[in-house]
Amino acid sequence: MGRRSDHSREELYEMTVAAARGIVEAHGFRALTVRKIADAIGYSAGTLYNLFDNLDDLIIRLNGGTLDELFDRLSAIEGSGDPTLDLDRLLGAYLAYLEAHPNLWNLLFEYTRPEGQVLPKWYVDRVADILGLLEQALSPRFPEDRANEKRHAARVLWASLHGICSLSQAGKLEVVTTQTPREMARLLVSIFLTGLETTSTPNLPGR
Amino acid sequence: MGRRSDHSREELYEMTVAAARGIVEAHGFRALTVRKIADAIGYSAGTLYNLFDNLDDLIIRLNGGTLDELFDRLSAIEGSGDPTLDLDRLLGAYLAYLEAHPNLWNLLFEYTRPEGQVLPKWYVDRVADILGLLEQALSPRFPEDRANEKRHAARVLWASLHGICSLSQAGKLEVVTTQTPREMARLLVSIFLTGLETTSTPNLPGR
DNA sequence: CTATTTAATTGAACGACGTTCAGTTAGTCC
DNA sequence: GGACTAACTGAACGTCGTTCAATTAAATAG
CATH class of the missing domain: 1.10.10.60 (Homeodomain-like)
Structure with a gap:
């Protein structure tokens, strides 16, 4: 034909x-x-x-759409200025999306590119946009001249939350704990924010 | 033949x-x-x-060996009683292993089982053993009657560190931050321990 | 309106994959 | 030495991603 x-x-x-x-x-x-x-x-x-180009390319486009959807859900949340509350809301929306579309989320994070392949710029930018929302929620905890520390903190928190979601999604959490991912994430955010409050300049162990 | x-x-x-x-x-x-x-x-x-049984089975056995090696490296570290120091040492050993055997670590975590398959018990036990080391390092921060909270905290910290390692390994960190995984992990542990110190019973947002 | 060019679409093919299994053969037992 | 057993192989099956010559419809030109 x-x-x-x-x-x-x-x-x-x-x-x-x-x-x-x-x-x-x-x-x-x-x-x-x-x-x-x-x-x-x-x-x-x-x-x-x-x-x-190939199946890889197709998957990246699909994942791009997932990132957009995720960003839309998260950016729809209006900030209150209270990091604890705002982070909890962001978290809620994030986990809700994860639960509604577990397989899409899976494809987003568990699919890794073949060796040596780099993610396209537009893709990285979308991730950065989502990170920006986290930064914004953390803002009240940081003075303006500490923007870099805020960046770092946001990325560490993001990676940490990702770890919880990732292990949970892979079914590797249920086997070692009875906590739900939601509980774990809340505990993390809680401890994290408390820790931030006390030490703005973290004391690393010497050596 | x-x-x-x-x-x-x-x-x-x-x-x-x-x-x-x-x-x-x-x-x-x-x-x-x-x-x-x-x-x-x-x-x-x-x-x-x-x-x-099949390639999946083979991979699980291989991963079992990797878990053993990881446990050996981590359990060789003698505890000092100072959580900050001990966690930093555990972290150092963990990251050293990850850097020495990135592809093995990759197989360990990025390989997910086909739908519906459960991890064998001996496998889960080995993961729990490694978690035990984390718990032990956290011990000084928790009274004996708070063993459950210690469990929870250890698992949250573990999942968080895993998130950092996982994203780093997948090359998804370098594109959004200049921090090394080591720095991120140290920052996390630092904030986490500080947060633990202040709130033993975390205050979750209402509702 | 017809002839020519262009571009979309296909089916067959390639090599590689995990997995199965009948057939072959080396070791074991009496 | 013959019967039995268990290890091992090679070919085969169905699947995968990917390529490409051949086909055919649309677009364009005369």
Whole structure:
């Protein structure tokens, strides 16, 4: 079969990403194959290679959409100025998304690129945007001339929360603790904020 | 070719795991295939299925060995009774192992089991052993009747440190911060311990 | 309106993957 | 020495991502 005009290139692109998303949500990221996506949209596998470099590229685009959605949910939360409250709200929204779309979140973080491949800039920027929300929530704890420390703290907190979510999602938490990820995250935020309050310049062990 | 007696079943098992480890260390876990392992030990792929249920099983055994090694390194550290110092030492050893064997660590954490599969008990026990070391380092911060809170804190700290290591290993940290994982981990431990000191019963936000 | 060019789409093919299994053969036992 | 057992292999199956010549519809030109 030759050229068809059922859908424009853009439509096809959207359909493909949507189909991929559907497969991942329904059956997990191990079930995502080029042939299945092609079947789902009624085209052949080869056609997808007109739209994407390869499956990796397609996944990155899909993940980009997930990042956007995540950012939308988080940025919809209006700040109160109280870091404890704001972080708790951000956390709530984040965990709610994770629970609503566990397989999408999985694809976002558990999928690692083949060796040597770098993430595209637009992708990194979106991550940075989400980090910005965390920084903003932490702002009241830092004077303006300590922006760098705020950056550092936000990134450490982000990575830490990610660890909890990641292990939880992989089913590696339930086996060693009865705490829910939510409880763990709250405990972390609580301890973290308390720790921040007391030491603005942390005392590292000597040596 | 029929039965050979070049190696006993145990020898073969060891050779296989060693070969798999070699491949992972040298070329990353994406390069680990049954056929390559078989080639490396001079047997055919089918033979491996006499020793392991499948590749998943083999990987779990390999990861079990990695956990053992990790535990050995960490348990070799004698405690001083000062949580800050002890945690820093544990952290140092942990990160040193991660840097020495990045691909092994990768396989340990980034490899997730197929849907519905549960980790075997002996595996979970080894993870719990490592967690025990963390708990021990945290001990001075908790009275004996607060063992449960200590458990919780240890697990939260562990998950948090894991998040830092995990993102760092995946190359997802360098793109958003200039901090080294070591610095981030130290900052976390510092803030965490300070936070623990002040609030033994954390104040969670209401509602 | 027809001829030519262009671009989208396909199906078959490639090599590699995990896994299975009938067939072969070396060791073991009587 | 013959029967039995268990290790080992090679070929095969179905799947994967990816490529590409061939086909055909749309776009353009005359």
